[in-house]
Amino acid sequence: MFARRAGWDLGPDDLAETVARRRRAGLPVVDLTDSNPTRCGFRTAAARLATVLADVARDPRCAVYEPDPRGDRAAREAVAAHHAGQGGAVCAESVVLTAGTSEGYAHLFRMLTDPGDRVLVPTPSYPLFTLLAGLEGVEAVPYPLRLRGGHWRIDLEALEATAVPPVRAVLLVHPNNPTGSLVSSRETEALRRLCRDRGLALVSDEVFASHRRPSAPADAPHTLLPAEGAAADGPLTFVLSGASKLLGLPQLKVGWIIAGGPAQLRDEALARLEVIADTYLSVSVPAQLALPALLASQVELGREIATRVDDNRERVERAVAHAQNVRLLDAEGGWCAILRVLAGARGTAPDEDALARALRDDSGVLVQPGWLFDLEPHDEDGAPVAHLVLSMLPEPSVVEAGLGRVLEAITASSR
Ligand SMILES: Cc1ncc(COP(=O)(O)O)c(C=O)c1O
Structure with missing residues (x-):
């Protein structure tokens, strides 16, 4: 009946269902994937x-x-x-x-x-x-x-x-x-x-x-x-x-x-x-x-977004500076921050999906695994790494609330 181009797998969406369940139960959801400005409190x-x-x-x-x-x-x-x-x-x-x-x-x-x-x-x-x-x-x-x-x-x-x-x-x-x-x-x-x-x-x-x-x-x-x-x-x-x-x-x-x-x-x-x-x-x-x-009004509206993104990036930079095995990759523009998780003592990097799922299920923090953007699971020298992609658009309180959890989860996954 349907064209090959519409032959998608339309099975249940695990992420959406988990988030809906948490919200129904009154549990917090800290969305560090949100790049929709209308949900990120830009009043101007x-x-x-x-x-x-x-x-x-x-x-x-x-x-x-x-x-x-x-x-x-x-x-x-x-x-x-x-x-x-x-x-x-x-x-x-x-x-x-x-x-x-x-x-x-x-x-x-x-x-x-x-x-x-x-x-x-x-x-x-x-x-x-x-x-x-x-x-x-x-x-x-x-x-x-x-x-x-x-x-x-x-x-x-x-x-x-x-x-x-x-x-x-x-x-x-x-x-x-x-x-x-x-x-x-x-x-x-x-x-x-x-x-x-x-x-x-x-x-x-x-x-x-x-x-x-x-x-x-x-x-x-x-x-x-x-x-x-x-x-x-x-x-x-x-x-x-x-x-x-x-x-x-x-x-x-x-x-x-x-x-x-x-x-x-x-x-x-x-x-x-x-x-x-x-x-x-x-x-x-x-x-x-x-x-x-x-x-x-572009200059004014653009400045509000740019200030938010830059401030949030500084927050991430400060938090990551104290973390053992995490690096913040440099960015010349855009709305994202990429965290690179280095291999732990056992020489392996954490599984990106397992990390994102643990964050979501244990503390309601949503992040995107790097593979979603085709970020490779190794660095320039071939050493295994994992990537998490965070949106820098959410309100500072949301980023503050999620960031600590993200770093804790990374530490736990590297043990
Ligand atoms: C690189 C890039 N191009 C295009 C779009 C889509 O833009 P629009 O909302 O104007 O369709 C996005 C949305 O995230 C994007 O990241």
Whole structure:
């Protein structure tokens, strides 16, 4: 009855059931996996959204439906103005609005690939790639990021070896989730050359790009969208972003695709994206009308998130400084912290799943095991390690409450 692409194992969800059971029993749940800003107490974003939507409700344009397939022009101009500040060549004509970044991926796969084609995705990275690609009949093939001297770097040799037909596009996340690593200027050059020479599209997910940490290399580009003079001899390039991470407003359900690259190819791509967007017209009029005023508050909303993430990271740094066999991996941006658990006296690292399950069942603390993001169970020298990924978005009291338990559980598992 069902398509192979929908052949998922839909058995009971152990995690959801355990959490629901704990909540029913009145037991605490400390969620260190939460990266949903609407659950993490960001009051400025909620207040700003309420004000802007009240204005939108009174706007006469809200009462009519005359959709522009690429999105309302004022909204696209606001998006272009935001990204122009990052250094890429962008104007309203090169922007297409979507109902979130995930839909942006779907539109790009529909335009760039046929069933059975492949796209290259970084690993470790965002676990949803496989699903997003699979739903469009496309295979997501990993290319490795390797931790060298404390920085995650693209294994360019491995990438080049994989970038052969039927590969149609190279995806990257800048900064990456969960490693927080930025693509360096050298990597950017290499990626642009590879994609141009092999006729591949370059897709840069920049949902976390508005904030970088002090450890970020100064020469890492702010965007992979080519600057004015560099577009003509580069590859067809797409940048994805959206309100979900940039403004901390996932409930607005607005994202966008920005196209760049050689003018003729870019314009052909935009004309095709317009047909795809016109087929769904998925972004609501109120959301489009709200976008310019919300983007005007981006600096303020972004700062609230960045401050939270940085403060929580410092909390983790302080706590881990006293722990024997735990390291906090460096991050150049993003919302995650990766704890690396080193091997104990017996020479083995704890089992990530067992650790996460013990935390959940014994104290209601939720963390993500590293394998979920394809973090490998060994370090650069091959020694066994385990990884736990923590969201740095929850309120400080939640992080404080969970962190001690996490370190206790790690200590117990290493005995
Ligand atoms: C790297 C990355 N890209 C895209 C998304 C999805 O964004 P949106 O909510 O706009 O669909 C996420 C969500 O966590 C993400 O981590």
